[in-house]
Amino acid sequence: MNELPVVIAPDALPALIDYLYSRGIARVNLVADGNTWAALGERAARALAAAGVEPRPLLLAGAEVTPDEPTVVELLLAAGRQQRPYLAVGSGVITDVTRFASYCTGNDFISLPTAPSVDAYTATASSLILRGLKQSVYSQAPVAVFADLDTLCAAPQAMIAAGFGDVVAKFTSVADWKLAALLWDGPYDDGVAQRMAAARDRCMAQVDAVGAAEPAGIHSLIDALIEAGLCMLAFGGSQPAGQSEHYISHYLEMKLVREGRKPVLHGAKTGMATVIVARYYQQIRQMSRDEAARRLAASPRPDRQAEIMRIRHAYGDLTAALIVEQAPFLDWSEADYARLQQRILERWPEVQAVAAEVPSPDALTDLLERAGGTADARALGLGDEEMALAEEYGHYVRNRFTVLKLSRVLGLLV
Ligand SMILES: [Zn+2]
Structure with missing residues (x-):
C-alpha cells in the first residue's frame, strides 16, 4: 500500500538518525515551540548533532501557537530559502504549520509527534485558521513518522484523553461511511474500513492502559491515530476518520473562533x-421497518428556501459557500427524494446492521471516561444552547450523506 516509514518505539531517535543517514540527509530544520522543545526537541537536537546531522532549531514564540497567518510567516522568515527537510516536533498545530511551510518551500517533512492527541500526523492537509476561519489547506503528508513513546506517555493527560476521543469517533465515522455507500452510492473501500475499525478496536481494548498513560495503551493509541491518517491517505478522503461527529465539532470550533473564545481540543x-451521533444510531437500531415506513411517509422533502433560511440562521456569512456545498441535498427533486425513501426501506435490514456496529451512548461515555475524558459538553466549557445548534445544524458543514441526513429524512432530527 501507500506505507511511509512509521516507527513507534520507547526511544525513537536512533531510528530517526538511521533514516537520515540512509538518505544522506546532513541538515534539517527542527520546528518546535517552548513546550515541545522541552518535551523532545532539545533531546532530538542533541542526538542529531552528536550523530553529525546539523539540526537548525526554528522555535515558534508564544505560550500557545495558533495555526494562523502570523505563525506561518514567522516560520517561513526563520527558515529562509535553504533547502533541507523539516522535522515537526510537536502535536497538531506545529505539525500543520510545518507541513504547510515545508510544502510551500518545496521540502519534505518528517513528523515527531509529542502527544497522542490527534490523527493529523499522517494527513495531507493542514488545518489552518485564515482570516479567522478554520480551513483545510492541501499541502503534503510526512515522508516518515517517528513516535517516541517515552515522550508520548509524558504528554498532558488532557491531550491523551483527546486523542482517545478522536479514535472513539471512528465508530460513527466508519458507520456513516457505510451508510453513504448503502443509501447514497458514496465511494467506499471495505478493506480500508476494516483496517480503520481494527486499529480502533485494538485501542479500545487498551482503554484502561490509555487512562493510566501506560506504554501499552499509548502505543495502541498513537498506532490508531497514525492508522487513521494512513487510511485517509489510502482512500483519498477523510471518510474513514471523520464524519457527522466531526461536523458537530467543526461547527463548535468555528463558533469558538468567531467569538474569540478559548479553543477546546x-x-x-x-x-x-460521537456520543451525540450514537443516539441517532441507537434510535435507528430500535426502529422497526414498519415504523421507518410510517416516518418516511410523514416526512416531506425539505423545502429549498426553508433550508437556506436554516443555514443562514446557523452560519451567517458562510451561507453562500454552504449553499454550494449542500447542492446535492438542496436540489433534491420529488423523484430523487422518493427514490431515496424507497431505498431506505428496501435496505432497512442492512441499515440496522450498520447501526448495530455503533456502541450505545452509555458504552461510549464509559470508554471516554475511563480514558480520562468526558462526554459532558459543559465540562468542556460548551453551553446547552450552542450544543443544540451544533446537533441540529452541524450536518450542513459538508455535503456527505451521514446518519444525521438519514435522521432528518426519518424525522428524528428536526
Ligand atoms: Zn479528528
Whole structure:
C-alpha cells in the first residue's frame, strides 16, 4: 500500500538518525515551540548533532501557537530559502504549520509527534485558521513518522484523553461511511474500513492502559491515530476518520473562533460529539421497518428556501459557500427524494446492521471516561444552547450523506 516509514518505539531517535543517514540527509530544520522543545526537541537536537546531522532549531514564540497567518510567516522568515527537510516536533498545530511551510518551500517533512492527541500526523492537509476561519489547506503528508513513546506517555493527560476521543469517533465515522455507500452510492473501500475499525478496536481494548498513560495503551493509541491518517491517505478522503461527529465539532470550533473564545481540543470535541451521533444510531437500531415506513411517509422533502433560511440562521456569512456545498441535498427533486425513501426501506435490514456496529451512548461515555475524558459538553466549557445548534445544524458543514441526513429524512432530527 501507500506505507511511509512509521516507527513507534520507547526511544525513537536512533531510528530517526538511521533514516537520515540512509538518505544522506546532513541538515534539517527542527520546528518546535517552548513546550515541545522541552518535551523532545532539545533531546532530538542533541542526538542529531552528536550523530553529525546539523539540526537548525526554528522555535515558534508564544505560550500557545495558533495555526494562523502570523505563525506561518514567522516560520517561513526563520527558515529562509535553504533547502533541507523539516522535522515537526510537536502535536497538531506545529505539525500543520510545518507541513504547510515545508510544502510551500518545496521540502519534505518528517513528523515527531509529542502527544497522542490527534490523527493529523499522517494527513495531507493542514488545518489552518485564515482570516479567522478554520480551513483545510492541501499541502503534503510526512515522508516518515517517528513516535517516541517515552515522550508520548509524558504528554498532558488532557491531550491523551483527546486523542482517545478522536479514535472513539471512528465508530460513527466508519458507520456513516457505510451508510453513504448503502443509501447514497458514496465511494467506499471495505478493506480500508476494516483496517480503520481494527486499529480502533485494538485501542479500545487498551482503554484502561490509555487512562493510566501506560506504554501499552499509548502505543495502541498513537498506532490508531497514525492508522487513521494512513487510511485517509489510502482512500483519498477523510471518510474513514471523520464524519457527522466531526461536523458537530467543526461547527463548535468555528463558533469558538468567531467569538474569540478559548479553543477546546479537537479530540475532546469529536469524542463528545460521537456520543451525540450514537443516539441517532441507537434510535435507528430500535426502529422497526414498519415504523421507518410510517416516518418516511410523514416526512416531506425539505423545502429549498426553508433550508437556506436554516443555514443562514446557523452560519451567517458562510451561507453562500454552504449553499454550494449542500447542492446535492438542496436540489433534491420529488423523484430523487422518493427514490431515496424507497431505498431506505428496501435496505432497512442492512441499515440496522450498520447501526448495530455503533456502541450505545452509555458504552461510549464509559470508554471516554475511563480514558480520562468526558462526554459532558459543559465540562468542556460548551453551553446547552450552542450544543443544540451544533446537533441540529452541524450536518450542513459538508455535503456527505451521514446518519444525521438519514435522521432528518426519518424525522428524528428536526
Ligand atoms: Zn479528528
